[in-house]
Amino acid sequence: MITRRNFCKKTMLLVGGLAIPLAAFELFDPKKLLADKSDNARERWVFLVDTYKCTGCGFCVKACKIENEVPYDANVTRTWVERYVITKDGRTFADTPKGARDGFTTGKIALGEGMFQEIGNEDIDKAFFVPKLCNQCDNPPCVQVCPVGATYQTADGVVLVDRTWCIGCGYCIMGCPYGVRFFHPVYHVAEKCNFCYHRITKGMKSACVDACPFDARRIGNIKDPDDPVTKIIMTERVGILKEEYGTKPQVFYIGLSKEVK
Amino acid sequence: MKNHVWRPLYVALGIVAMILVARELYVPKDFGIHERGYMYGWHRKSDETYWKNFKVKYKTSEYCKGCHEDKYADIKGSPHGNIMCENCHGPALGHPADPPTLTIDRSRELCVRCHSYLPYKTSGRGKIRGINPETHYPEAECVMCHYPHNPKREAKK
Incomplete structure (x- = not known):
């Protein structure tokens, strides 16, 4: 004999159960999973940073903010430059005042809250600059956590944000191990570097690459074997950031040091 | 079985139907998984066009060369030759039409x-x-004191 309580329970289970397989059938459609791997895209944008060449002038940050309409005086930026100073007694200092929008014009390390650390010239063991930007990961965790499909990866590997579709939940900002995402102060949605998608799809280079006087930043297509950037990545010693996260970042660094996080 | 036993089922089915209708109305037609598959590809296809049509502000020194060939040659032969014009002159945008002059x-x-x-x-x-x-x-x-286009030369008075 079926009771009303039991019947209600089973009805709910049945309806819930019917709703799940509709999505589940699609999830495990082998044809679609296979298609995912055999992509026919002719481009896969990658970035190459030479930390020996970078002088910390910050022209890249300035150009990026203007090109991509990121409010100039807001303390957010799609790309930034970090300074690392390692002293002879083994201490590491790192700073990026205003994301290096105005460059590094003093030897004092900004500790935040208006405090500075003076380091004597003779105490410096090594000092260098590391430009940072979105790694356009092959396994982008920021895309995976988006609950609404507002951030996504294009066929050529660039991760974009749909400004009209983003609900501003901030999961992607938390999910990015490289901290490249932030809220856009005007649009109030997630914002990130997209390798200047409007430029690279027109055959131009990213604004930061054009602005760099020292060739410290270069952009290339890893699927083109004749691309000079591809040749360097394939034949020279390049490093990536936070390899242990398994995100497969596509920004490669020459002269990376263990102090760089 | 009696009618009151079936009633919750109709309610549940009604809710599911409403969700499906709302989804059909609200989700754009071009929303799908596209090239990068289920894990990373969910998006509105038309948003790619939005980003492709984003306005280019920095036109690079090759654009400046079109009219200012003398200035281009001036700086290219100097130790400052690796600095693009717009780093100091500001983005070209629609120059010379809009803006007619750049802020140096x-x-x-x-x-x-x-x-x-x-x-x-x-x-x-x-x-x-x-x-x-x-x-x-x-x-x-x-x-x-210094002439920025060629630091080896003296400043223009």
Whole structure:
């Protein structure tokens, strides 16, 4: 004999159960999973940073903010430059005042809250600059956590944000191990570097690459074997950031040091 | 079975139907998984066009060369030849139509981005000739003595 309580329970289970397989059938459609791997895209944008060449002038940050309409005086930026100073007694200092929008014009390390650390010239063991930007990961965790499909990866590997579709939940900002995402102060949605998608799809280079006087930043297509950037990545010693996260970042660094996080 | 037993089922089915209808109305037609598959590809296809049509502001020195060939040649042959015009002159945007003139940054702050001396031998910065901005004529603009298009030449009066 079926009771009303039991019947209600089973009805709910049945309806819930019917709703799940509709999505589940699609999830495990082998044809679609296979298609995912055999992509026919002719481009896969990658970035190459030479930390020996970078002088910390910050022209890249300035150009990026203007090109991509990121409010100039807001303390957010799609790309930034970090300074690392390692002293002879083994201490590491790192700073990026205003994301290096105005460059590094003093030897004092900004500790935040208006405090500075003076380091004597003779105490410096090594000092260098590391430009940072979105790694356009092959396994982008920021895309995976988006609950609404507002951030996504294009066929050529660039991760974009749909400004009209983003609900501003901030999961992607938390999910990015490289901290490249932030809220856009005007649009109030997630914002990130997209390798200047409007430029690279027109055959131009990213604004930061054009602005760099020292060739410290270069952009290339890893699927083109004749691309000079591809040749360097394939034949020279390049490093990536936070390899242990398994995100497969596509920004490669020459002269990376263990102090760089 | 009696009618009151079936009633919750109709309610549940009604809710499911409503969700499906709302989904059909609200989700755009071009929303789907597209090239990068289920894990990373969910998006509105038309948003790619939004980003592709984003306005280009920096037109690069090759664009400037079209009209200002003399200036282009001037700087290209100098130690400052690697600096693109728009780094100091500002983005070209729609110049010369809009804006007709560009705002040139002649400030000390611009020059000391590179020329404030930092003793970083392990970086390209340590190889650039530099000054201490606090002691090197702090009251003067750099362009009063130095000609930015060619630092080897004297400033234009």
